[in-house]
Amino acid sequence: xxxxxxxxxxxxxxxxxxxxxxxxxxxxxxxxxxxxxxxxxxxxxxxxxxxxxxxxxxxxxxxxxxxxxxxxxxxxxxxxxxxxxxxxxxxxxxxxxxxxxxxxxxxxxxxxxxxxxxxxxxxxxxxxxxxxxxxxxxxxxxxxxxxxxxxxxxxxxxxxxxxxxxxxxxxxxxxxxxxxxxxxxxxxxxxxxxxxxxxxxxxxxxxxxxxxxxxxxxxxxxxxxxxxxxxxxxxxxxxxxxxxxxxxxxxxxxxxxxxxxxxxxxxxxxxxxxxxxxxxxxxxxxxxxxxxxxxxxxxxxxxxxxxxxxxxxxxxxxxxxxxxxxxxxxxxxxxxxxxxxxxxxxxxxxxxxxxxxxxxxxxxxxxxxxxxxxxxxxxxxxxxxxxxxxxxxxxxxxxxxxxxxxxxxxxxxxxxxxxxxxxx
Numbered sequence: 001x002x003x004x005x006x007x008x009x010x011x012x013x014x015x016x017x018x019x020x021x022x023x024x025x026x027x028x029x030x031x032x033x034x035x036x037x038x039x040x041x042x043x044x045x046x047x048x049x050x051x052x053x054x055x056x057x058x059x060x061x062x063x064x065x066x067x068x069x070x071x072x073x074x075x076x077x078x079x080x081x082x083x084x085x086x087x088x089x090x091x092x093x094x095x096x097x098x099x100x101x102x103x104x105x106x107x108x109x110x111x112x113x114x115x116x117x118x119x120x121x122x123x124x125x126x127x128x129x130x131x132x133x134x135x136x137x138x139x140x141x142x143x144x145x146x147x148x149x150x151x152x153x154x155x156x157x158x159x160x161x162x163x164x165x166x167x168x169x170x171x172x173x174x175x176x177x178x179x180x181x182x183x184x185x186x187x188x189x190x191x192x193x194x195x196x197x198x199x200x201x202x203x204x205x206x207x208x209x210x211x212x213x214x215x216x217x218x219x220x221x222x223x224x225x226x227x228x229x230x231x232x233x234x235x236x237x238x239x240x241x242x243x244x245x246x247x248x249x250x251x252x253x254x255x256x257x258x259x260x261x262x263x264x265x266x267x268x269x270x271x272x273x274x275x276x277x278x279x280x281x282x283x284x285x286x287x288x289x290x291x292x293x294x295x296x297x298x299x300x301x302x303x304x305x306x307x308x309x310x311x312x313x314x315x316x317x318x319x320x321x322x323x324x325x326x327x328x329x330x331x332x333x334x335x336x337x338x339x340x341x342x343x344x345x346x347x348x349x350x351x352x353x354x355x356x357x358x359x360x361x362x363x364x365x366x367x368x369x370x371x372x373x374x375x376x377x378x379x380x381x382x383x384x385x386x387x388x389x390x391x392x393x394x395x396x397x398x399x400x401x402x403x404x405x406x407x408x409x410x411x412x413x414x415x416x417x418x419x420x421x422x423x424x
Contacts, residue, residue, distance in 0.1 A: 001027070001028050001029075001030060001069075001072040001074070001100065002016070002017055002020070002027050002028070002029045002030070002077075002078065003030050003031070003032075003075060003076065003077040003078075003080075003084075003097045003100070004030070004032065004035045004039070004044075004077075004078065004079070005031075005035055005077060005081040005083070005097070006032050006034035006035045006038065006081060006083070006084075007038070007079040007081045007113050008113075008147055009079040009113040009155075010031075010035055010038040010039045011038065012079075012159055013039070013079065014039060014043060014047060016076070016078055016159040016162050016163060017029065017047045017048055019160065019163040020166065021048060026050065027048045027050065028048065028050050028051075028052075028053070028068060028072075029044040029047075029050070029052050030052075030053055030068065030097050030100060031044060031052070031097070032054065032084070032095055033054055033055070033095065036054060053096060054095075054096060055095075055096055066099075066103050068096075068100045068103075069099075069101070069102070069103030069104035069105070070103055070104075070105065072100075072104055072106050074107050074108075074169055074170055075100070075104045075108045075109065076109045076111065076162070077097070077108070077109070077110045078110075078113075078156065078162055079111060079113035079114075079156050080111055080112045080113065081112075081113065082112075082119070082121070082124050084097070085112060085124060085127045085128060085138075086124070086127050088101050088110070088131060088136075089128075089130040089131055107137065108135075108136045108137065109137045109139070109162075109165065109166065109169060110136060110138045110139070111139050111141075111156055111162055112128070112138065112139070112141045112154070112156075113141060113154065113156035114154050115146055115147070115150060115152075115154050116153050119153055119154040132179040132182045132223050133182075135178065135179070136179070137165075137178075137221065137222070138179065139157060139162070139165060139220065139221045139239060139240065140153075140157075140239050141153055141154050141155055141156065141157065141239060141240065142156065142157045142158070142237070142239035142240070143155060143237070143239075155239075157239035158236075161217065161238075161239060164378075164380060165221055168218075168380055168381065168384060171381070178222065179223040180222060180223070180387075180391040181219055181222040181223045181224035181387065181390075182223030182224070184219075184223070184225070184394065185262055185263045185264050186227070186263060186266070186267065186390075187226075187227045187229065187259045187260050187263045187265070187266040187267070187316070188212050188215045188216045188219065188227070188228050188229070188241075188266075188267045189228075189229045189230075189256055189266075189269055189270035189303075190207075190209040190211070190212020190215070190216065190228060190229070190230050190231065190233060190269050190270050191207055191208070191209035191212060191230050191231035191233040191270055191271070192204055192205040192206065192207030192208075192231060192232055192270065192271040192273075193205075193231045193232070193246075193248055193249040193251075193252055193270065193271070193272050194231070194232055194247050194248060195248055195249065195273050195276035195277060195300075196247075196248070197277050197280065197281065197285065197295065198280065198281040198282075198284050198285050199283065200284050203273060203275070203276070204232070204273070205271045205273070205355070206271075206355040206356055207270065207355055207356075208233065208234075208235070208355065209230060209231070209233030209234075209235055209270075210356070210357075210358065210379055211360060211383070212228070212230070212269035213230075213233070213238050214378075214379040214382070214383040215267050215383040215387070216228040216238045217238035217239065217380070217383075218380055218384055218387055219241075219383075219387060220238060220239060220240030222391075226240060226241040226242065227242050227244060228242065228243045228244065229246060229252055229255045229256050229259065229270070230243055230244070231246050231247065231248075231251075231252050231270050232247060244259070248273075249273045249276060249300040249301075249303075250276075250300065250301075252270060252272060252303070253272075253300075253301055253303045256268070256303055256307070257306060257307070257310065260307055260310070260311075263315075263316040264315055264316055265317040265318075265319065266307055266316045266317070266318050266319065267319040267386065268303060268304055268307075268320050268321060269321050271321075271323065273300060274299065274300060275297040275298065275300060276297065276298060276300055277295055277296070277297060277298075278296040278298045279296070304318060304320045304340075304341050307341075308339065308341060313397075313401065314397050314400075315397065317342050317343075317390055317393055318341040318342055318343075319341060319342065319345065319386060320335070320339055320343070320344045320345070321344070321346075321347070322336075322345070322346045322347070323347060323348075323349040323355075324349065325348065325349060328346055328363075329363060331346075332344055332363065332365055333365060340367075341367070342366070342367050343364055343365065343367070343386070343389055343390070343393075344364075344365045345362050345363075345364050345365075345382075346362060346363045346365060347361065347362035347363075348361075358378060359376055359377060359378060360374075360376070360377075360379045360382050361374055362374050362382055364385060364386060364389055366389065370389075372385060
């Protein structure tokens with residue numbers, strides 16, 4: 001079911017509807033009465049091939065406010081305005097859409113769209129928090145051009161991005177994409193670093209940044225506050241992520257360590273150069289006809305080791321990536337032990353594998369001896385598995401922290417026999 005609230009971004013929901021129907025889904029559109037001021041009923045009916053219902057008084061004999069919610073496999077509300085979020089959080093049922101939200105027993109996905117001031121208002125943020133606590137998935141809005149000349153957070157994520165999220169929710173069944181990262185701060189690195197030889201040349205790699213961007217977008221969809229440190233990518237910013245752009249390994253190290261100070265988890269998906277030129281030529285290196293001078297290299301600092309060494313109390317949780325060409329698992333296990341991170345995602349690269357592709361397969365190795373195999377599939381699916389593992393481990397850290405606080409707060413027992421003030 002596609003719910004449409006009364007916002008200018010309703011026109012973008014038409015593209016989302018087209019993507020859903022072309023993928024073979026049967027979609028019923030339930031717009032609010034005011035949403036029909038933006039996009040008419042005839043458009044929704046033509047694109048969905050289904051009757052459009054906007055009033056609880058239509059087809060009363062079928063009890064639509066109960067029937068639609070109970071039959072749905074997924075409810076998407078796009079755009080979800082500030083008003084709609086407030087009414088949903090309050091449990092109101094003053095129109096068909098909000099009534100259906102109360103009867104739905106399937107995953108519910110809200111895609112907010114509104115002006116920045118409305119999105120950032122404490123009331124809206126409280127309503128979003130309430131919905132997430134109830135298990136609803138509220139994706140972070142994108143930042144960009146809004147109505148008129150205004151720009152900022154509050155833009156509806158692109159239809160293709162919402163379509164991808166919907167697909168992952170459906171693939172995971174009743175569990176959906178739980179907002180289990182709500183309140184967490186995470187850092188993700190993505191892309192490939194470039195180490196400059198001169199103003200026009202560099203040492204680099206084939207990383208496109210797609211896996212890191214999938215991790216950032218998925219984390220934001222699951223409620224996290226995301227900082228994405230992106231090295232030399234050409235990808236659009238994922239909705240809900242703060243993007244920090246860097247070029248070199250040293251710049252990436254500085255940005256990641258700074259962001260990690262307040263983070264619960266750091267996922268190092270970037271392909272970071274192990275070495276950099278010992279010196280950079282200020283001008284283009286010219287051919288002289290003679291054999292070129294050897295390029296002296298110096299080793300870059302190991303960012304994962306620095307992250308592990310700097311953390312306290314097990315935070316931030318550190319996830320590394322190991323791109324291997326042979327002896328994949330053996331090299332991965334050795335790297336996990338050497339670096340001391342909590343999880344290591346091991347995948348085979350080269351010859352069209354992993355780098356620059358939309359798909360990936362990997363094994364997620366845990367420092368606790370666990371191994372989770374992820375078959376070939378969209379990089380977003382691997383991202384979900386990684387965040388599943390992170391969320392489970394953060395929950396354990398929370399319990400350990402609560403237990404430690406309880407021990408510290410417990411009264412210190414004393415031996416009354418040695419206390420001169422003890423009563424007989």
